[in-house]
Every structure is written in structure tokens, then in C-alpha cells.
Amino acid sequence: MIHQDTIVALATPSGAGAIAIIRLSGKEAITITDGCFKSVLNKKTLSSQKTHTIHLGHIVDGIKTIDEVLVSVFKNPNSYTGEDVVEVSCHGSNYIQQEIIQLFLRKGCRMATAGEFTLRAFLNGKLDLSQAEAVADLISSDNEASHQIAMQQMRGGFSSEIAKLREELLNFASLIELELDFAEEDVEFADRTQFKTLVDRIILVLKRLIDSFSVGNVIKNGIPVAIVGEPNVGKSTLLNALLNEERAIVSDIAGTTRDTIEDELSIGGIGFRFIDTAGIRDTKDVVESIGIKKTFEKIEQAQVVLFLVDGCQLAVDGKLDFLLVEINKTQNQYPQKALIVIINKKDLLSGETINTINTKLTTNNQQPTTIFISAKNNDGVDDLKNVLLSFVNTGALRNNDTIVTNSRHYDSLLKALEDIDKVKIGLETNLSGDLLAIDIRQALYHFGEITGQVTNDELLGNIFANFCIGK
Structure with a gap:
């Protein structure tokens, strides 16, 4: 896995631009560049320059000058x-x-593979594995929250927390292993009371980190939000109002939206992916029927469902009762999803009508969050955004707590917790030291998986294959 050759790759996005950066790394990086670089200062060689310096000159191929460049040297x-x-x-x-x-x-250079520069940083001890993975997360971050978490992990916040737990556990493991060497003397080097306290603390930390994954996964991948309802209730208008652009076609003709339209929006630093769906109704139109089928598929995939209703239609006798039936049916069908009922066309409703609707909805036993808006006039849209943001627990983010976003880390934490629970049971039942040591070693192994103290070529290949070339 450790390569000694010199690699090269484009470090900036491919395509034409104002400037591009070409990166080399390896034993011959400076020597190879020296052979192609002609400084504006005669007889100046890069190998004789100090580290972290920049030099103006030309890249030449024999007598041919390719470009005037700046060369940065890092030794x-x-x-x-x-x-x-x-x-x-x-x-x-x-x-x-x-x-x-x-x-x-x-x-003499070789083209770098995906993530090979960061892989070399890991192999040379410049980053641990979780920090290296945070580099990829930082590059792909598209909102404030995901950027903040990636920066914290790249600086070693998560690594240091895991490393501290591992070190304390390793110290006790060493004492228990020492007891095994003196089994015939029946001595106890590891204080069992202190060990129980440590195990309880490790369990609390692991549970906190594991619980943070639900928030971290949302922050990293965004929250899918499905906008559903009957035709012509204003779903496309609402999408346009949320995005502040004419993203979806708006028409008085029922069935205009026949396929799902998706776009993303950052609210309070959290990414939300809004999905405008085809209006739900009975239809014989084959294409529209396919769109309605996709609507139900998107509801299945969404974490939040915006149930949009035309407020003017609620004035029709029986329509409000029908809405309550539909709300209850939706909640029973998708109990794990957050449901927000949005009464649209607020600008066309009288205060008396709004009070009547509110009163009727309040008597509903399964009353969901309800908002009155006018998507056309952009009235109430900010209130909707605040409600959406309330579904995300941003407390940990505000407090700068460690948040787990990587599914590999999550899996290792679950396995480590399982082994630590076994250690706790072993301590409570006075299990012999040799059996305790087995579970402790397994827990240490899973801690090491996170930071890369325990790894293999296949794992590294899978991780760094997802990086961009040049990083």
C-alpha cells in the first residue's frame, strides 16, 4: 500500500478557468519540477530553496516555453x-x-489515483483515518452545518475524543493482561471499582455519539421534504416561493405537474431537499397516473410531508371533515414521518373562516402542525421554514458537540458499545480476567477502526476511492 513513487494530478476542478493548480508529491517531486522549471532569476533551483516558498518562472519542455507559473515548494x-x-x-x-x-x-511521475494525496497523508501520520474522511466531507459540504462538522472532525475533535477513551481503556487492559501473567499468585493490579466507573463513562460517551448520528446524517445528506396535495392547491407555487425562483411551472390547469420536481435549499445552515409532486386525484390519464404513483413513492422516501390544502375549498360543506379524514389516514399510514398541514390562499380567507378551520382542526385528536400561508404572496413562508428547522436538533451543533456523520464510524461505535456492555456484565458477575480481556480487546479493535490504528488495504481502498483525484 505504501508507494515511494512520485505522483501528479490536477488539484483544481477540470475545465478552463483563470488558474489551475497541478500538484506533485513524492521523493522526486522537487527534482522533477526543477528539470522543467526556469526561474526568472537565473541559476535559481527549487531544491536549494526553503520550504513553504513561492517562485516565479516558466515551465519549459526543452526550448519550448509552456507557461509562466508560480511554483510552491513544501519540503x-x-x-x-x-x-x-x-x-x-x-x-x-x-x-x-x-x-x-x-x-x-x-x-517520471505517475498519475495519482482518487484520494492518493490524502492517503499518503494518512500513511505518513499527518492525519488519522477519521480526519482523512473529514477532508472528503469538507469538499462535498454544501451548507453551513455540514461544513462546520467537517471542519471540527478534520481538526481532530472526534478523533481526540475516541483516542482518549481508547487510551484509558488500554491502560486498564494492560493491567488485566498483567494479572494473567501472575495468575498463580492471585493478585489484582486493576482496581475493579475504578474500572467499573470508566466503563460506565465510556458507555455514556458511546451512546451520546451513537445518538448524534441521526442528527449528523440529516445535516450531511439533507432532509427530503415532499409537497403533496390535490391538483391546483398551490404545490408548485409553494416550491417556487420556498426557492425564491420560478423552478416549477404554475398553471390553473389541473395535472400540470406530472413528474416530481426536486431542488435543495439551505435553511439555518441545514439542507432541505424539496420535492414537488403530482396532484393526487383519480384520473384516466396514463402519464398523470404514473406521476401520482411517483408521488406516493416520494412520500415513502421523505422525512417530512407538507400536506397542502386550498383554504378556499374548505368553505365547501363537508370538505373540512374530508380533510380531517385524510390527515388521520396520512398519519396512520406514515406514523414515522413529520406531517405539516399547510392551508394555502390565506389572502382569500376571512378571519372568521380561519378561526372556524382552526377550531375544527384543534378538536382533531391527532392534530398535526398547521400553518396558514399565501404561497402566491409569499406570506407565511418564513414561518414554514422555521417550523421545518425545528424538526432538526441543532442544539449539539450550537454547543459545538461532537456529531457523527459517517456510517462507518457509526457501525464501529455500535460494535464497540456491544463489547463494552459485555465488559460491564463481566465486571458485575466477577468474570475472570482472561475472559474480560477478550471483550476489552474487541472494543479496542473497534475504536482503532475509526481512527485507522486498525485497518487493511481493502478498507483504505473503499474509503479513498470516493475521493476526487488531486486530493
């Missing part, structure tokens, strides 16, 4: 990868990028 071990690293900042022409990369390849 080992004080670099991102822990190796000699060179970054060439050139003009962002596709042609120039490829010419420089091809030149470095001819001079």
Missing part, C-alpha cells in the same frame, strides 16, 4: 502528505494543464 515532513510536495499554479487553459501534466509524466 518533507512539513507538507500535507508528509512528502516533498510541489504545486504549480498555471493559467487555466485545458491545453496548458494537459501539456504540463504530460511533461511531468514523461519526466
Whole structure:
């Protein structure tokens, strides 16, 4: 797994731009660049320069000048990868990028694979595995909350918490292992009372981290929100109002939306993915029927359902009672989903009508959150956003607590908790030291899986395959 060759890749997004950065890492990174670089200061070589310095010059291929560049030099071990690293900042022409990369390849570099720079940083001890994974999360973060969590983990917040637990557990494990060496003397080096206290504390921390995954997963992946209701109640208008753009076609013709329309919006730093669905009704139109079928599929996938109703229709006799039936049916069918009933066209309703609707809804035994809005006039949309945000527990985020967002970490934490629970039972039942040691070793193994103290090539391959090339 440890490679000694020199790798090269484009570190900025592919395509034309103002500038591009080409990164090299390895033992020959500076030497290879030196052979292609002509400084504006004659006889200046990169190998003789100090680390963390920038140099102006030209990349040349023989007598041919490819581009005027800035070359940044980072000497080992004080670099991102822990190796000699060179970054060439050139003009962002596709042609120039490829010419420089091809030149470095001819001079002895190899094209980097996905995530290989960060993999080398991990292998050279510059990052632990959870920090390396946070690099990928940081790159893909698309809202304030996911960015904040990735930054915290990349700085080692999660790693340090796990490392501290592992170290304390390892100390006790060493004492118990020592007892096994003196089994015939029947001595006890590990204080069982202190050990029980430690185990209880570890269980509390593990449960807190495991519980945080539900919040972390929402923050990382966003919350899918389905907008459902009958045709012409204002679903597409509401989507446009939420996004503040004409994303969906709005028409008085029933059945205009025949397929789902999705778009994302950040509210309070949390990503929400809104799904405008086809209006639910009985229809013989084949295409519209397919759209309605997709509506129910999207409800299944959503975590929050916005049940949109035309407030003007509620004035019709029996329509309000029918709404209550539909609300109860939806809640019974999807008990795990948050349901918000939105009464649209508030601007066309009298105060008396609003009070009547409120009174009727309040008597409903399964009263969900209800909001009156005018999607057309953007009235009440901010209230809706606040209600949506209330479904996310942002307390941990505000308090800067450690939040788990990675499913691999979550799985290892669950396994570690299972083994620690076995240790606790063993202590309570006075289990022998050799059997306690087995469960402790397993817990230590799962802690090590998170930070990379225990790993294998297959695991590393799976993790870094999801990185972008050049990082």
C-alpha cells in the first residue's frame, strides 16, 4: 500500500478557468519540477530553496516555453502528505494543464489515483483515518452545518475524543493482561471499582455519539421534504416561493405537474431537499397516473410531508371533515414521518373562516402542525421554514458537540458499545480476567477502526476511492 513513487494530478476542478493548480508529491517531486522549471532569476533551483516558498518562472519542455507559473515548494515532513510536495499554479487553459501534466509524466511521475494525496497523508501520520474522511466531507459540504462538522472532525475533535477513551481503556487492559501473567499468585493490579466507573463513562460517551448520528446524517445528506396535495392547491407555487425562483411551472390547469420536481435549499445552515409532486386525484390519464404513483413513492422516501390544502375549498360543506379524514389516514399510514398541514390562499380567507378551520382542526385528536400561508404572496413562508428547522436538533451543533456523520464510524461505535456492555456484565458477575480481556480487546479493535490504528488495504481502498483525484 505504501508507494515511494512520485505522483501528479490536477488539484483544481477540470475545465478552463483563470488558474489551475497541478500538484506533485513524492521523493522526486522537487527534482522533477526543477528539470522543467526556469526561474526568472537565473541559476535559481527549487531544491536549494526553503520550504513553504513561492517562485516565479516558466515551465519549459526543452526550448519550448509552456507557461509562466508560480511554483510552491513544501519540503518533507512539513507538507500535507508528509512528502516533498510541489504545486504549480498555471493559467487555466485545458491545453496548458494537459501539456504540463504530460511533461511531468514523461519526466517520471505517475498519475495519482482518487484520494492518493490524502492517503499518503494518512500513511505518513499527518492525519488519522477519521480526519482523512473529514477532508472528503469538507469538499462535498454544501451548507453551513455540514461544513462546520467537517471542519471540527478534520481538526481532530472526534478523533481526540475516541483516542482518549481508547487510551484509558488500554491502560486498564494492560493491567488485566498483567494479572494473567501472575495468575498463580492471585493478585489484582486493576482496581475493579475504578474500572467499573470508566466503563460506565465510556458507555455514556458511546451512546451520546451513537445518538448524534441521526442528527449528523440529516445535516450531511439533507432532509427530503415532499409537497403533496390535490391538483391546483398551490404545490408548485409553494416550491417556487420556498426557492425564491420560478423552478416549477404554475398553471390553473389541473395535472400540470406530472413528474416530481426536486431542488435543495439551505435553511439555518441545514439542507432541505424539496420535492414537488403530482396532484393526487383519480384520473384516466396514463402519464398523470404514473406521476401520482411517483408521488406516493416520494412520500415513502421523505422525512417530512407538507400536506397542502386550498383554504378556499374548505368553505365547501363537508370538505373540512374530508380533510380531517385524510390527515388521520396520512398519519396512520406514515406514523414515522413529520406531517405539516399547510392551508394555502390565506389572502382569500376571512378571519372568521380561519378561526372556524382552526377550531375544527384543534378538536382533531391527532392534530398535526398547521400553518396558514399565501404561497402566491409569499406570506407565511418564513414561518414554514422555521417550523421545518425545528424538526432538526441543532442544539449539539450550537454547543459545538461532537456529531457523527459517517456510517462507518457509526457501525464501529455500535460494535464497540456491544463489547463494552459485555465488559460491564463481566465486571458485575466477577468474570475472570482472561475472559474480560477478550471483550476489552474487541472494543479496542473497534475504536482503532475509526481512527485507522486498525485497518487493511481493502478498507483504505473503499474509503479513498470516493475521493476526487488531486486530493
